[in-house]
Amino acid sequence: MSSQAGFREIEHTADWELEVWAPDLPALLEQAARGMNALSGVQIEQGPVQQRSFVLPATDSEKLLVSFLSELLYVQERDGLVFVSFNLTLHEDRLLARVEGVPLHSLDKEIKAVTYHNLRLRQTQRGVEARIVFDV
Amino acid sequence: MVALQDLKQISDYEWEIPRTYRQDMRVPVRIFATRRLLEKVMDDNSLEQAVNAATLPGLVGEVLVMPDMHQGYGFPIGGVAATRYPDGVISPGAIGYDINCGVRLLASQISYQDAVDHLSDLASALNHYCPSGVGGKGALRMSEAELDQVCREGSRWALKHSYASEADLRRTEESGRLEGADPDKVSKRAKERGRPQLGTLGAGNHFIEVDVVDHIFDPQAAQVMGLAEGNLVLQIHCGSRGFGHQICTDYVEEFQDAVRRYNIHLPDRELVCAPLSSKEGQSYLAAMRCAANYAFANRQVLAFYARKAFEEVFAGKLHNWQLSQVYDIAHNMGKIETHVIAGKEVKVCVHRKGATRAFGPGAPGLPPEYQVIGQPVLVPGSMGTASWVLVGTEASMQRTFGSTCHGAGRVMSRHKAKREVRGETLRKELESDGIHIRAGSMAGLAEEAPVAYKDVDAVVETVAGAQIARKVARLRPVVVVKG
Numbered sequence: 001m002s003s004q005a006g007f008r009e010i011e012h013t014a015d016w017e018l019e020v021w022a023p024d025l026p027a028l029l030e031q032a033a034r035g036m037n038a039l040s041g042v043q044i045e046q047g048p049v050q051q052r053s054f055v056l057p058a059t060d061s062e063k064l065l066v067s068f069l070s071e072l073l074y075v076q077e078r079d080g081l082v083f084v085s086f087n088l089t090l091h092e093d094r095l096l097a098r099v100e101g102v103p104l105h106s107l108d109k110e111i112k113a114v115t116y117h118n119l120r121l122r123q124t125q126r127g128v129e130a131r132i133v134f135d136v
Numbered sequence: 137m138v139a140l141q142d143l144k145q146i147s148d149y150e151w152e153i154p155r156t157y158r159q160d161m162r163v164p165v166r167i168f169a170t171r172r173l174l175e176k177v178m179d180d181n182s183l184e185q186a187v188n189a190a191t192l193p194g195l196v197g198e199v200l201v202m203p204d205m206h207q208g209y210g211f212p213i214g215g216v217a218a219t220r221y222p223d224g225v226i227s228p229g230a231i232g233y234d235i236n237c238g239v240r241l242l243a244s245q246i247s248y249q250d251a252v253d254h255l256s257d258l259a260s261a262l263n264h265y266c267p268s269g270v271g272g273k274g275a276l277r278m279s280e281a282e283l284d285q286v287c288r289e290g291s292r293w294a295l296k297h298s299y300a301s302e303a304d305l306r307r308t309e310e311s312g313r314l315e316g317a318d319p320d321k322v323s324k325r326a327k328e329r330g331r332p333q334l335g336t337l338g339a340g341n342h343f344i345e346v347d348v349v350d351h352i353f354d355p356q357a358a359q360v361m362g363l364a365e366g367n368l369v370l371q372i373h374c375g376s377r378g379f380g381h382q383i384c385t386d387y388v389e390e391f392q393d394a395v396r397r398y399n400i401h402l403p404d405r406e407l408v409c410a411p412l413s414s415k416e417g418q419s420y421l422a423a424m425r426c427a428a429n430y431a432f433a434n435r436q437v438l439a440f441y442a443r444k445a446f447e448e449v450f451a452g453k454l455h456n457w458q459l460s461q462v463y464d465i466a467h468n469m470g471k472i473e474t475h476v477i478a479g480k481e482v483k484v485c486v487h488r489k490g491a492t493r494a495f496g497p498g499a500p501g502l503p504p505e506y507q508v509i510g511q512p513v514l515v516p517g518s519m520g521t522a523s524w525v526l527v528g529t530e531a532s533m534q535r536t537f538g539s540t541c542h543g544a545g546r547v548m549s550r551h552k553a554k555r556e557v558r559g560e561t562l563r564k565e566l567e568s569d570g571i572h573i574r575a576g577s578m579a580g581l582a583e584e585a586p587v588a589y590k591d592v593d594a595v596v597e598t599v600a601g602a603q604i605a606r607k608v609a610r611l612r613p614v615v616v617v618k619g
Binding site: 009011012013014015016041060062063066067070074077078108109110112113114115116117118119133135136 | 180182206207208209210213229232233234325328329338339340378381382384385388389392404405406408546547548549550551552577579580583
């Protein structure tokens with residue numbers, strides 16, 4: 001992981017908040033996904049790597065961030081996969097996502113939803129940053 | 137951030153943030169709290185979130201905040217807001233992702249003395265019969281058509297399938313079924329998530345708990361409810377699981393565009409809303425009602441399995457081991473109700489997020505036995521501490537759109553609770569206090585430690601002091617089952 005990209009948990013009374021930073025938007029999405037995995041305490045088990053692909057509208061960056069993480073949560077619950085590898089490309093007004101998942105063994109914590117609360121992508125010296133609140 | 141000096145003190149239990157605090161506020165914010173409880177939340181964002189909520193179009197009266205408030209996302213937990221029907225708005229974020237998260241209370245005639253030697257077996261039986269845990273799936277396997285029936289019929293579906301009695305339905309908010317649910321307004325994805333999860337508890341702060349009626353404050357009301365000092369009761373706290381979470385997610389996303397279409401400007405995107413009269417608003421209302429009905433049915437199925445657990449442990453040992461329903465009430469819901477505002481009856485959509493409906497004596501929709509005493513209000517405490525049974529009052533009808541508190545309310549982040557509390561140590565401490573614990577995750581147990589919550593007794597003293605609920609009984613936990 002590049003030191004220019006990362007995530008850290010922020011104290012929040014009831015829910016979970018994550019600060020994420022990366023040089024650009026696709027890298028930010030990847031860091032947010034890795035941060036979400038870390039927050040929910042995913043444990044993986046041995047098994048075949050599975051690929052999933054999806055396309056999301058990308059005209060609204062905040063909405064893209066919420067939709068991307070919500071999509072991963074949904075597929076995680078449906079297929080029992082933890083996504084560990086990300087190939088994300090912005091093409092015109094769409095995100096093309098090719099992700100690789102491994103079998104999920106267990107989770108410490110269930111994330112109910114990714115929220116828009118105070119969500120704002122900011123351009124900073126580190127590139128792009130966001131704070132995301134998860135309902136748990 | 138809102139500071140204490142921005143608040144006007146109305147009484148020992150009430151404060152106001154005037155409409156002049158911020159230019160975009162449409163109504164004032166009324167806070168129910170003692171100074172001590174208020175000081176506990178001054179460094180989180182609950183009051184700022186209440187001020188943001190006060191900008192929603194079509195609000196009537198005041199935005200209300202209950203003493204168990206804490207910061208949430210968009211709208212504060214413990215918040216109540218009523219919008220004029222049909223020209224006001226409905227906001228999914230002001231109801232929450234866990235639509236119709238709520239509490240069910242069942243009473244028994246089993247005395248603690250008779251049960252004490254069987255409580256460990258009871259904890260294991262409840263843990264066995266009532267599936268819990270992260271993403272947990274239940275024993276029921278439903279087709280999409282059956283799920284649609286649950287959406288339309290709620291607890292009545294459970295009655296048809298022998299999971300409920302008529303008495304259970306009579307003692308459930310709205311008889312366990314909201315009118316106007318339309319499964320066609322629910323996404324395929326939500327249905328896919330909802331199908332395997334009916335009859336499951338989930339994780340987080342959801343639980344099944346056996347308590348002893350520790351003290352009775354209102355003997356008449358307690359008798360009507362079937363509560364007797366020293367007897368066991370059962371609480372179930374859960375909601376609409378992934379089904380409701382997905383419905384809220386879908387509509388919060390859809391409403392991001394709706395606010396632009398209706399030229400609504402908000403300080404926080406999580407507060408997105410649509411006019412109740414609009415196609416979008418009506419669709420959400422119909423989908424939200426599906427999740428509400430799913431949650432009523434969910435708690436009903438869990439009650440059925442909890443009764444099986446009681447039967448397994450007590451049948452043949454005790455005569456009267458049956459559980460009778462006291463009440464089932466939501467604390468995350470949007471309801472179309474009629475309230476008297478400035479002397480006139482007004483139809484409104486009451487958003488309650490972490491706030492319990494608390495209808496007073498004579499309110500429409502209550503079963504005959506509760507017409508005199510008022511509607512039971514169920515206030516679970518934090519794990520290992522007391523829970524409360526209250527009733528709604530005339531004052532709650534007049535001043536809070538028939539609403540009151542819903543629990544203890546967090547004061548410590550989950551992260552900090554996990555740093556400060558070891559789940560296994562906490563489990564041993566609770567067990568040494570005579571509380572039998574069954575928990576899916578020790579980390580999850582640590583997050584829900586009593587130290588992470590406010591004192592529920594102080595919360596209840598506040599709503600009683602403000603007369604927006606009346607005390608009936610205090611409960612003491614003896615078995616806790618958590619996902």
